[in-house]
Amino acid sequence: MVQTIRIEAEARERAGKGAARATRREGLVPAVIYGAKQEATLVALDPRDVMKELHKGGWQGHLYEVAVKGGDTVRTLMRDVQFHPVTDRPLHVDFQRVAPGTRIRVRVPVAFLNEESCPGLKEGGVLNIVRRELEVLADPDAVPEAFEIDLAAATIGDSLRWSAVKDRFGTRSVIDRDFVVATIAPPTVVEEVAAPAEPAAPAAPAKGKAAPAKKK
Incomplete structure (x- = not known):
């Protein structure tokens, strides 16, 4: 069965683009945990932890326990990652809570x-x-x-x-x-295309015979 991976996180208090930019200036990746009919939880992640999971591949099928410092540990799925268009660094991560008893x-x-x-x-x-x-x-x-x-x-x-x-x-x-x-x-068959024949060179005039004169 698939393993559950633990990710450490810090709590964030404020939402919005300004707060997210401030989180990035601190060297962290803003993230949100939503779903299961509960209020969204704002967290910040170490970008190295995010990139480690993305490089593994198959992250959309893994379970993640997001351990919020000084708070709860939430069982989640990583649903979406937004990247910087130039540097490809992660800008934001969305986690979905896994509600007990649901598929x-x-x-x-x-x-x-x-x-x-x-x-x-x-x-x-x-x-x-x-x-x-x-x-x-x-x-x-x-x-x-x-x-x-x-x-x-x-x-x-x-x-x-x-x-x-x-x-x-x-x-x-x-x-x-x-x-x-x-x-x-079935196997791919590559047909060989014959190269076009080169035009024959004009025959040289026979020895002892003059070439026909051109009409004026």
């Missing part, structure tokens, strides 16, 4: 098993991944690290769908159909 909407990456023994790939086919992440509704305590699809029997032309996921861990897809996750596409 959460998360994105879970897909892992493909037995690529080395896949008949379609061994015959020259290409694994065409349509969806690298699957968006599902899940119990907060049962969010999988990844969904697995086995390619051991996949041949050229096969479509691997949601129904091919080995274990769904009690999750439910937000798409109400058996959608395509990947296909085994």
Whole structure:
């Protein structure tokens, strides 16, 4: 199951653009925790903690315990990060509270098993991944690290769908159909185009014969 990651935070008292700029001048990233029918909680984060999570990848499927200094520890999902258009530094982070007893909407990456023994790939086919992440509704305590699809029997032309996921861990897809996750596409054939023939050089006049005179 997905791990819960702890992030230290400091409380902020004031909202608004001016207060957010003041937080950034202090070297921190302003953030807000909202949802679960409670008032929003304003916090400030160490930018190194934010960048560490973003570099990991898959942060939209992780659970975060935001520990507010001198306050509560809130179980959340990181929903959005705003970046500076020039420096790409994080400017603001949105967290959503995870209410007890409710399902959460998360994105879970897909892992493909037995690529080395896949008949379609061994015959020259290409694994065409349509969806690298699957968006599902899940119990907060049962969010999988990844969904697995086995390619051991996949041949050229096969479509691997949601129904091919080995274990769904009690999750439910937000798409109400058996959608395509990947296909085994036929090999790409590159046709060689023949270069155009060079025009033949004019024949040289035979020895001993003068070239025909040009008409005046």
